[in-house]
Amino acid sequence: MSEAGRKIIHVDMDCFYAAVEMRDQPHLRDVPLAIGGAAAKRGVISTCNYVARRFGVRSAMPTALAQRLCPPLVLLPGRLGYYKEISHQLHAIFARYTDRIEPLSLDEAYLDVTGSDQLGGSATRMAMAIREAISRELQLTASAGVAPNKFLAKIASERNKPDGLFVITPGEVDEFVRQLPLAAIPGIGRKSAERLAALGLITCEDVRALSLAECHALFGKLGDMLQERIWGRDERPVEVSRERKSVGVETTLDHDLRADEASVLPLLHSLLPELQRRLERHQAGRPISGFGIKLKFVDFQQTTVYRACDHITSELLESLLREGLLRSHGRAIRLVGVVAGVNQKREQLSFDM
Numbered sequence: 001m002s003e004a005g006r007k008i009i010h011v012d013m014d015c016f017y018a019a020v021e022m023r024d025q026p027h028l029r030d031v032p033l034a035i036g037g038a039a040a041k042r043g044v045i046s047t048c049n050y051v052a053r054r055f056g057v058r059s060a061m062p063t064a065l066a067q068r069l070c071p072p073l074v075l076l077p078g079r080l081g082y083y084k085e086i087s088h089q090l091h092a093i094f095a096r097y098t099d100r101i102e103p104l105s106l107d108e109a110y111l112d113v114t115g116s117d118q119l120g121g122s123a124t125r126m127a128m129a130i131r132e133a134i135s136r137e138l139q140l141t142a143s144a145g146v147a148p149n150k151f152l153a154k155i156a157s158e159r160n161k162p163d164g165l166f167v168i169t170p171g172e173v174d175e176f177v178r179q180l181p182l183a184a185i186p187g188i189g190r191k192s193a194e195r196l197a198a199l200g201l202i203t204c205e206d207v208r209a210l211s212l213a214e215c216h217a218l219f220g221k222l223g224d225m226l227q228e229r230i231w232g233r234d235e236r237p238v239e240v241s242r243e244r245k246s247v248g249v250e251t252t253l254d255h256d257l258r259a260d261e262a263s264v265l266p267l268l269h270s271l272l273p274e275l276q277r278r279l280e281r282h283q284a285g286r287p288i289s290g291f292g293i294k295l296k297f298v299d300f301q302q303t304t305v306y307r308a309c310d311h312i313t314s315e316l317l318e319s320l321l322r323e324g325l326l327r328s329h330g331r332a333i334r335l336v337g338v339v340a341g342v343n344q345k346r347e348q349l350s351f352d353m
Helices: 016-024 063-069 080-094 123-138 151-157 170-178 189-196 212-219 221-229 261-282 314-328
Strands: 007-014 034-037 045-049 074-076 101-105 108-112 142-147 165-167 246-257 290-298 301-307 332-344
Touching: 007 151, 016 034, 016 045, 016 080, 034 063, 045 063, 045 142, 045 261, 063 074, 063 123, 074 101, 080 108, 101 261, 108 151, 108 212, 108 332, 123 142, 123 165, 142 151, 151 165, 189 246, 189 332, 212 221, 246 261, 246 290, 261 290, 261 314, 261 332, 301 332
Parallel strands: 034 074, 142 165
Antiparallel strands: 007 108, 007 142, 034 045, 101 108, 246 332, 290 301, 290 332
């Protein structure tokens, strides 16, 4: 089916873990609140509420820094099992409108409602009804984006956050994307955006003057992706289920990190909870067959250090990082990631942290 005929909704809960705690503990609603690990254990912030964000607190930030930025910050360790129960309730709401659901995490998902006859087949009305049901039944808020593809739906869901809805109709795609900053495209981090800006490329319209060959010569695989996104194209389907041989999580950093263990290790630790969530979702009881880390350097070269194993430990993570840092040769790091291989045998996942 052409993109013009597709109807995709991206739903993203607003500061999900923190919102759950504020719902259950009303005295926390107006105070700066974060979910994360203790500073004494080199913990990292998982998420925080909007009050804390006004102090500069952000996800993946070391807890010690967050507490310096916001001395009155209330820090909670989080209740992952409880959040998963609420996530199941959230997905039950999604399922009223479509069975084509692609979870990205406990609090975020794509919904393909192209073939749904609910509410007259209107994706906008379905998104409104989903948000209303989340508010009424879960006492939580969600932001949603509606568009002809996943790329645009995800960007749309950010437009009126928190507790908002933004719709991009097929007829609005070209004008919307034309003025879209390149930095807003998922997959383009701060350093990539700076590199593009140095060439006078700020918006999608700026890149439209380049041919595919020119884009590829300048940016490699990034150029191929850009040539799709600058015209608002994204043919990726909403994937309900797929057999995976590996599951990974990575993040492009807001600023380059020094290639040393003290700088990089807390960030790698911060990715493990999301890796565990994705493994639980995709592996269906199969154990891991290996674990690795990914580092991308400031010159866009990258390396992956991987070991065969059946469980993940802090010692293994530190060993992999030390080897990865040796390969950096002093180069700063712009992206970090973790990846786990998935076996075929069904057993219990083990994280020894």
